[in-house]
Amino acid sequence: MSIKLFITLVSTPWPESATLYQPLKEDQILLSDCASSLAVQAYLRMCGLPVQVVCRANAEYMSPSGKIPFIHVGNQVVSELGPIVQFTKAKGNSLSDGLDDIQRAEMKAYMELVNNMLLTAELYIQWCDDATAAEISRPRYSSPYSWPLSNILAYQKQWEVRRKMNAVGWGGKTLEQVYEDVNQCCQALSQRLGTQPYFFNKQPTELDALVFGHLFTILTTRLTSTELAERIKSYSNLLSFCRRIEQTYFEDKSS
Amino acid sequence: LKTAFSEPNMAAAMELRCWGGDWGLPSVHSESLIVQAYAKFSGAKVKVVPIDWTWKTLTATVPELLCGDSAVQEPTNILNYLRKQRFNADYELTARQGADTMAYIALLEEKLRPALLHTFWVDAENYANLTRPWFASRSPFPLNFLVPSHHANTALSRILLTKGEASLHGITEVEGKIYSDAKECLNLLSYRLGTANYFFGNLPTSLDAFVFGFVAPIYKASLPSSPLQSHLRQLDNLTSFCDNILAVYFTHTMTNTISPPPPVQETMDANLQKLTQLVNKESNLIEKMDDNLRSSPQHKPHRPDPKPSLASEQSSTPA
Numbered sequence: 001m002s003i004k005l006f007i008t009l010v011s012t013p014w015p016e017s018a019t020l021y022q023p024l025k026e027d028q029i030l031l032s033d034c035a036s037s038l039a040v041q042a043y044l045r046m047c048g049l050p051v052q053v054v055c056r057a058n059a060e061y062m063s064p065s066g067k068i069p070f071i072h073v074g075n076q077v078v079s080e081l082g083p084i085v086q087f088t089k090a091k092g093n094s095l096s097d098g099l100d101d102i103q104r105a106e107m108k109a110y111m112e113l114v115n116n117m118l119l120t121a122e123l124y125i126q127w128c129d130d131a132t133a134a135e136i137s138r139p140r141y142s143s144p145y146s147w148p149l150s151n152i153l154a155y156q157k158q159w160e161v162r163r164k165m166n167a168v169g170w171g172g173k174t175l176e177q178v179y180e181d182v183n184q185c186c187q188a189l190s191q192r193l194g195t196q197p198y199f200f201n202k203q204p205t206e207l208d209a210l211v212f213g214h215l216f217t218i219l220t221t222r223l224t225s226t227e228l229a230e231r232i233k234s235y236s237n238l239l240s241f242c243r244r245i246e247q248t249y250f251e252d253k254s255s
Numbered sequence: 256l257k258t259a260f261s262e263p264n265m266a267a268a269m270e271l272r273c274w275g276g277d278w279g280l281p282s283v284h285s286e287s288l289i290v291q292a293y294a295k296f297s298g299a300k301v302k303v304v305p306i307d308w309t310w311k312t313l314t315a316t317v318p319e320l321l322c323g324d325s326a327v328q329e330p331t332n333i334l335n336y337l338r339k340q341r342f343n344a345d346y347e348l349t350a351r352q353g354a355d356t357m358a359y360i361a362l363l364e365e366k367l368r369p370a371l372l373h374t375f376w377v378d379a380e381n382y383a384n385l386t387r388p389w390f391a392s393r394s395p396f397p398l399n400f401l402v403p404s405h406h407a408n409t410a411l412s413r414i415l416l417t418k419g420e421a422s423l424h425g426i427t428e429v430e431g432k433i434y435s436d437a438k439e440c441l442n443l444l445s446y447r448l449g450t451a452n453y454f455f456g457n458l459p460t461s462l463d464a465f466v467f468g469f470v471a472p473i474y475k476a477s478l479p480s481s482p483l484q485s486h487l488r489q490l491d492n493l494t495s496f497c498d499n500i501l502a503v504y505f506t507h508t509m510t511n512t513i514s515p516p517p518p519v520q521e522t523m524d525a526n527l528q529k530l531t532q533l534v535n536k537e538s539n540l541i542e543k544m545d546d547n548l549r550s551s552p553q554h555k556p557h558r559p560d561p562k563p564s565l566a567s568e569q570s571s572t573p574a
Contacts, residue, residue, distance in 0.1 A: 105443035188354035
């Protein structure tokens with residue numbers, strides 16, 4: 001990062017007009033994108049940084065990395081939770097400053113656990129499970145477009161995601177195995193959370209935002225089967241964790 | 256009653272197919288290292304069969320554990336299988352430590368694996384000078400032309416699919432990111448390890464096996480150009496961690512020393528002890544039983560020629 005850019009970043013305060021872009025909420029957005037978007041929204045609310053949520057059908061194409069969500073702040077465009085956390089840190093807002101090195105290592109490890117297991121499982125269920133792909137994912141993903149573009153885009157996306165699943169070794173898994181992986185991930189998160197209000201004591205960090213984004217979205221999204229939500233519901237401390245964050249940071253918003 | 260005889264003598268022999276070793280390591284392949292390390296940590300007796308110079312270099316998925324009729328692939332599945340066979344190095348971990356294990360393994364997969372793949376298979380200098388010659392020299396003709404490029408293509412596509420931000424981006428855009436992620440990952444591991452010998456207490460667990468498998472090749476390979484290796488060499492506790500595991504668990508495997516096999520001796524003694532407890536506690540019976548066992552048919556392979564049996568028991572790489 002050049003010195004000039006760095007100084008610009010640090011010196012300009014967070015503008016009121018900061019916006020977060022995501023696909024259309026009612027018809028288009030899918031489980032995994034909704035989870036990532038909610039995680040970023042939760043994080044920004046925890047930092048006390050105001051942001052407007054704007055829904056656009058072509059949000060995925062506007063994003064610099066092709067991933068949802070992205071934020072438009074001043075003349076900067078940043079996508080995905082990791083870079084957004086670094087961006088806000090450069091502006092002087094950070095939730096994890098109080099952690100020591102070992103705790104920060106733990107926090108990053110658990111964030112990767114969520115990305116590695118929960119996010120991958122969401123993508124698998126959306127695009128590799130034929131029933132879900134046909135009934136929910138393809139129709140929703142292609143809803144803003146007319147035929148034949150809708151078909152082409154939906155199948156292209158499905159092909160892309162399936163390639164990725166094969167590359168990371170999830171291509172051969174069955175749906176049952178994926179549910180079991182999600183269960184183990186939630187068990188690990190539940191163990192780590194214990195009886196604390198947040199993962200690191202009394203203050204939330206980006207890990208709390210990420211876990212909330214994914215768990216809350218899974219609990220409140222209707223899929224072809226409720227198996228996924230049921231697995232999460234069996235961990236009561238995770239449920240109260242989600243409720244607590246919803247009430248503290250999203251009380252003006254209806255879920 | 257049953258376990259005294261059934262465990263060491265009648266447990267089905269387990270065979271592990273791996274890539275061979277070099278650079279001071281029992282295997283140059285990360286996944287093979289993970290499984291071999293875990294087998295040592297948990298006391299599982301596996302016979303390591305390198306796939307070098309066989310057609311399996313192209314056809315087999317490595318590492319692969321064969322036990323009786325079942326074949327298990329992928330380190331996570333193999334470790335689970337070994338745990339079910341009561342070879343459990345994680346027995347003493349708390350639930351919280353088990354959760355931490357999952358998290359740190361995810362960190363390794365997401366942040367270190369792409370750079371590991373890149374260093375060995377995509378970086379032009381390393382691939383041309385180290386990786387391709389090594390793998391080509393260990394593959395039979397004509398596979399030596401196919402095997403390295405097949406692995407290199409798989410590695411490149413895996414990096415691009417998981418880290419590439421858009422299908423139009425090439426490898427150069429992601430290189431900076433994957434290496435800075437990898438350096439950060441190594442730093443985090445170093446913080447977490449601190450001054451301890453292993454990640455959880457005094458005995459190694461599956462997390463130690465995973466970290467060893469990922470870090471040791473970067474540490475030990477004679478890479479012509481690697482900023483990642485230089486970075487790793489500055490993290491003394493991680494390099495000592497690798498050296499410590501090699502010294503404690505892998506010395507006799509790699510030095511091929513011919514000496515009476517201590518593990519077998521201990522197993523036989525344990526059997527004899529249990530046997531005398533069952534039959535009689537008097538000491539003269541130990542000698543009688545000892546003679547009986549030594550001359551009985553099942554121990555014949557061990558007596559006449561120590562060399563071949565040593566090779567099979569010690570699981571060393573073929574001379």
